[in-house]
Amino acid sequence: MKNQNxxxxxxxxxTVDKVGVEERVSRFQKRSIKTNSKMDGLKMVLNMIDLTTLxxxxxxxxxxxxxxxxxxxxxxxxxxxxxxxxxxxxxxVGLAKSMVKDSGVKVASVSTAFPSGQAxxxxxxxxxxxxxxxxxxxxxxxxxxxxxxxxxxxxVFDEIAQIKEVCGEARLKVILETGELATxxxxxxxxxxxxxxxxxxxxxxxxxxxxxxxxxxxxxxxMAIRDYYxxxxxxxxxxxxxxxxxxxxxxxxxxxxxxxxxxxxxTNEWFRFGAxxxxxxxxxxxxxxxxxxxxxxxxxxxx
Amino acid sequence: xxxxxxxxxxxxxxxxxxxxxxxxxYYMALDKKGxxxxxxxxxxxxxxRNAVVSxxxxxxxxxxxxxxxxxxxxxxxxxxxxxxxxxxxxELILQGSQKNSxxxxxxxxxxxxxxxxxxxxxxxxxxxxxxxxxxxHFNFSTYEPVGVxxxxxxxxxxxxxxxxxxxxxxxxxNTCVVLANESLPLCSITFSEVLHASDVPGGAVNIIxxxxxxxxxxxxxHMDVNALAFSGLNELKKEIDLxxxxxxxxxxxxxxxxxxxxxxxxxxxxxxxEVKTTWHPIENIGGATSTx
Numbered sequence: 095m096k097n098q099n100x101x102x103x104x105x106x107x108x109t110v111d112k113v114g115v116e117e118r119v120s121r122f123q124k125r126s127i128k129t130n131s132k133m134d135g136l137k138m139v140l141n142m143i144d145l146t147t148l149x150x151x152x153x154x155x156x157x158x159x160x161x162x163x164x165x166x167x168x169x170x171x172x173x174x175x176x177x178x179x180x181x182x183x184x185x186x187v188g189l190a191k192s193m194v195k196d197s198g199v200k201v202a203s204v205s206t207a208f209p210s211g212q213a214x215x216x217x218x219x220x221x222x223x224x225x226x227x228x229x230x231x232x233x234x235x236x237x238x239x240x241x242x243x244x245x246x247x248x249x250v251f252d253e254i255a256q257i258k259e260v261c262g263e264a265r266l267k268v269i270l271e272t273g274e275l276a277t278x279x280x281x282x283x284x285x286x287x288x289x290x291x292x293x294x295x296x297x298x299x300x301x302x303x304x305x306x307x308x309x310x311x312x313x314x315x316x317m318a319i320r321d322y323y324x325x326x327x328x329x330x331x332x333x334x335x336x337x338x339x340x341x342x343x344x345x346x347x348x349x350x351x352x353x354x355x356x357x358x359x360x361t362n363e364w365f366r367f368g369a370x371x372x373x374x375x376x377x378x379x380x381x382x383x384x385x386x387x388x389x390x391x392x393x394x395x396x397x
Numbered sequence: 398x399x400x401x402x403x404x405x406x407x408x409x410x411x412x413x414x415x416x417x418x419x420x421x422x423y424y425m426a427l428d429k430k431g432x433x434x435x436x437x438x439x440x441x442x443x444x445x446r447n448a449v450v451s452x453x454x455x456x457x458x459x460x461x462x463x464x465x466x467x468x469x470x471x472x473x474x475x476x477x478x479x480x481x482x483x484x485x486x487x488e489l490i491l492q493g494s495q496k497n498s499x500x501x502x503x504x505x506x507x508x509x510x511x512x513x514x515x516x517x518x519x520x521x522x523x524x525x526x527x528x529x530x531x532x533x534h535f536n537f538s539t540y541e542p543v544g545v546x547x548x549x550x551x552x553x554x555x556x557x558x559x560x561x562x563x564x565x566x567x568x569x570x571n572t573c574v575v576l577a578n579e580s581l582p583l584c585s586i587t588f589s590e591v592l593h594a595s596d597v598p599g600g601a602v603n604i605i606x607x608x609x610x611x612x613x614x615x616x617x618x619h620m621d622v623n624a625l626a627f628s629g630l631n632e633l634k635k636e637i638d639l640x641x642x643x644x645x646x647x648x649x650x651x652x653x654x655x656x657x658x659x660x661x662x663x664x665x666x667x668x669x670x671e672v673k674t675t676w677h678p679i680e681n682i683g684g685a686t687s688t689x
Binding site: 389393 | 615621
């Protein structure tokens, strides 16, 4: 398998200066973004959201409702984009696919025994195959954090490479679950591992573990993407997920992406937000910016 | 050399904390002769926004308390003011009151708080009803708080006016965002320190100082504010009504001298209550027919 041979090419990950990262990140959060650029930024955020429902209690009705919302974010305000994708469990992919049809909204499916990843490889492959057959455009896999922390990097690498093969046309997002990786050095190591093993996207978290997508973690992963791009000229996408629930934080993330990676990454092909409650907050901000009136969640759909 | 007195900076009360205004601005409260007596935060629309978010968050905690517990907490507010009476009197005098009328205003305020403390677990029974209906239902109507209430504190009285409108609002389980008296602001912030020390959950009452003319718009256009209360301000009444129309805010305006003893009563509480009617299916208890 060609990807597995690449494990030997995996460079030594640089160590991460935690204090330096915090300092740099705090500067991104001091940018003032007003009026027109704020409005454009907010619409861009909406268009980058992977609207997500990953609960044991998900029903077809819930998924149907979310897919409808993905396409019709707030119809009383014309000119809004759709979200980038809906993100569901494999069992809901077929339904989600039939709902979004040709709206341009993609269907992403988590797989590989999400969220723990504690299953044998053949189960993970079957899980992924099923999602792809059901029509998933994107696969969000989790890495085996236990193996990673035990130092079995080649195991993790091979696993990602094999899932990548199963994905076929579907784009692969690799979830590092940074909340369980403990240090930024580990985050960087896991990012490099995932990228070299063939990830199209690297993603921070499942959303089930706190802390999730802190800006420090996202920064570290973005740097890994940049270094890989400088090395090979190949672009890799980034998806912070979990914990980004308000517009301000989302805008700060965009600022960070622009300054670290540049404008090419500022589209939903290369940058996504994994979130469930972010969309409503962004909608409320857009309406506030438009009308000058602070909004109430009473007037937005529950999702 | 004469010692230069240090002026206290009175900070706003928002979400159970005492932050400075996010705008970093301030203004000076003046005594009758125009001498500065304190630095006040000059609140901004973002302070209003943050306060409304806190009030919305606190609504569950405050309205979910038992009515009896709310009563105890209101009574506690009265007790704490009683203990800090001299500070309130001093501040009123500093703001230009005569000593006797200052003492009377503080005492009247304490009495009014105790009055509303008593109402907390009684107004609901008095206003609720079981309604006769011509179907097999047990039909009853009862009160629920309207939600987040914006209160523009009466501008002619520093403490008593605030207490007279704030107490009935929170006695009924609402949470509140108060725009403090602009020219006589000292007591409102000292009062928020009392609230803070009286088991009132953080965010249930938020008090912002600043220019009323600047803060009225963000408060009264806010879609997440369910009702508005103010007193006087007749010249602004029409404007406030127009601002409030989009989410059909309930607007209650009063034009009263809060020093009068008849400016307290049950209807100040029910002005900020919704009536909820429940139809509960039952067996046909009225129809004792031959087949029954």
